[in-house]
Amino acid sequence: MLKKIFIKYLLLLSLVFLATTSVNAEELAPLLAELQQAAAETETLSSPFVQEKYLQIFSEKLISNGQFAYQKPDRLRWELLTPVASGFILRGDQGERWNSLSQKQEKFSVKSDPIMGMIAQQLLAWARVDLDWLQSRYRMEVSSVTPIVLTLYPLDQGEATFIDHLNIQFSTDRRHVSEVLMVEQGGDSTLLRFIDAQVNIELAADTFQVPEL
Amino acid sequence: MLRIISVLLLLGLVSCVSATPPQQFPDNCRAEASVAQLLAENWLDQTGIWRLRQVTLLEVGHKKIPLEGFLRLDLAKGEARLVAMNEMGLVLFDLLVTEDDQQLQRAIPQLRQVKGLSLGIAQSLRWIFLQPRPQTDDQLTTRDNIQQLRRELPGGSLAFNYDCRRDLRNIRFLADGGDWRVAYDQYRQFGSSRLPELIIMNDFQHGVKLSLWIREVKQER
Numbered sequence: 374m375l376k377k378i379f380i381k382y383l384l385l386l387s388l389v390f391l392a393t394t395s396v397n398a399e400e401l402a403p404l405l406a407e408l409q410q411a412a413a414e415t416e417t418l419s420s421p422f423v424q425e426k427y428l429q430i431f432s433e434k435l436i437s438n439g440q441f442a443y444q445k446p447d448r449l450r451w452e453l454l455t456p457v458a459s460g461f462i463l464r465g466d467q468g469e470r471w472n473s474l475s476q477k478q479e480k481f482s483v484k485s486d487p488i489m490g491m492i493a494q495q496l497l498a499w500a501r502v503d504l505d506w507l508q509s510r511y512r513m514e515v516s517s518v519t520p521i522v523l524t525l526y527p528l529d530q531g532e533a534t535f536i537d538h539l540n541i542q543f544s545t546d547r548r549h550v551s552e553v554l555m556v557e558q559g560g561d562s563t564l565l566r567f568i569d570a571q572v573n574i575e576l577a578a579d580t581f582q583v584p585e586l
Numbered sequence: 587m588l589r590i591i592s593v594l595l596l597l598g599l600v601s602c603v604s605a606t607p608p609q610q611f612p613d614n615c616r617a618e619a620s621v622a623q624l625l626a627e628n629w630l631d632q633t634g635i636w637r638l639r640q641v642t643l644l645e646v647g648h649k650k651i652p653l654e655g656f657l658r659l660d661l662a663k664g665e666a667r668l669v670a671m672n673e674m675g676l677v678l679f680d681l682l683v684t685e686d687d688q689q690l691q692r693a694i695p696q697l698r699q700v701k702g703l704s705l706g707i708a709q710s711l712r713w714i715f716l717q718p719r720p721q722t723d724d725q726l727t728t729r730d731n732i733q734q735l736r737r738e739l740p741g742g743s744l745a746f747n748y749d750c751r752r753d754l755r756n757i758r759f760l761a762d763g764g765d766w767r768v769a770y771d772q773y774r775q776f777g778s779s780r781l782p783e784l785i786i787m788n789d790f791q792h793g794v795k796l797s798l799w800i801r802e803v804k805q806e807r
Contacts, residue, residue: 424674424675426671426675428656428669428677430667430669430680431637431656431658431669433637433656435639435656435675435802437675451673451674453673456639456641456654456801456802457641457652457654457799459652459673460673461673472652472673474641474642474643474650474652474797474799475643475650475651475652476650477650487696488672488676488694488696492672492674492676531695534695535676535677535694555675555676557676557677559692561677563674563675563676
């Protein structure tokens with residue numbers, strides 16, 4: 374009797390798994406096309422964000438606040454306001470970062486600083502929904518349709534040594550990313566929540582300039 | 587520490603670190619605590635477990651490296667565990683430091699290749715939070731608003747300087763094997779203890795300065 378129940382349970386589980394996989398595969402292409410179409414209409418983005426860092430070994434959540442801006446095709450501003458004023462500007466594959474502690478500004482390129490490069494390219498890819506770039510770097514799955522949540526697994530071995538996966542959630546109007554969850558190997562994670570994002574507003578002229586320190 | 591400094595020397599980063607401003611001691615009271623009181627009232631000489639969120643600036647020559655960190659400090663065990671992150675929250679390294687050892691729990695590949703990294707950071711953390719500590723047989727001297735507990739060592743001495751509020755304000759080590767100072771400033775009350783919100787460590791021998799601003803404090807129960 375128990376054996377029969379177990380076999381039935383296994384069959385049911387397999388069917389659920391197959392159904393889910395099939396839905397993912399079928400839904401991914403039109404969803405991505407829809408996201409790309411919506412993103413193509415985005416000229417600028419501006420949003421405050423909250424960064425929640427979860428440290429598993431300490432069961433501790435660290436909260437930071439900041440401001441994000443993007444301008445088509447490849448300009449970014451990522452600025453932390455707390456706990457320490459710092460951030461970077463990206464123009465194409467060239468960047469400049471600053472930190473109020475060091476009172477220093479320093480230039481970097483995506484090639485010369487692989488960590489900053491990876492972070493900057495990711496932010497840019499999320500902002501402009503660059504699915505070609507994301508698909509070249511990650512295996513993608515649909516975790517949810519409403520709201521759209523994509524789960525990304527790194528293909529690069531180096532990146533996979535410290536990033537387990539990313540969850541990218543889109544806004545209800547599908548025009549921009551509303552949340553990013555980066556789960557590291559070992560269980561730590563970083564959740565970025567973009568709050569009150571404004572699409573296609575006119576950005577201040579100095580948005581992509583490094584601030585005076 | 588020597589090895590990481592050597593690497594930086596080879597990279598041409600040698601120069602003086604930024605100057606450390608002189609400490610201001612309160613002068614509206616007289617220092618008159620006993621050795622036992624100085625030891626009993628200082629947070630580092632108690633047995634609590636603290637969780638400290640901090641921002642840090644490491645200076646080696648002209649090179650300035652800002653980091654965000656989270657430190658769990660178990661004073662009963664004499665153990666500190668530091669997780670350092672970049673501005674995106676990505677963990678750069680996770681280091682466990684005891685009074686006489688250190689273990690790098692994890693680090694990004696680029697940092698894993700830096701020889702002497704864990705040794706250098708562990709030594710700084712040890713001086714700031716764990717070792718050496720004042721002892722009951724240290725010699726106490728009092729001068730107006732400052733008190734000092736002092737111990738003679740081969741080639742020099744070790745001194746713990748307190749202000750008239752009984753806060754530990756600096757540790758000065760100048761003897762065989764080292765020339766360093768840790769300054770503790772901007773004390774604030776957290777629960778039943780007073781903790782400094784700014785700590786500056788100078789390793790004069792190797793030209794290294796570590797400034798640490800404590801931004802959040804929690805005590806484990």
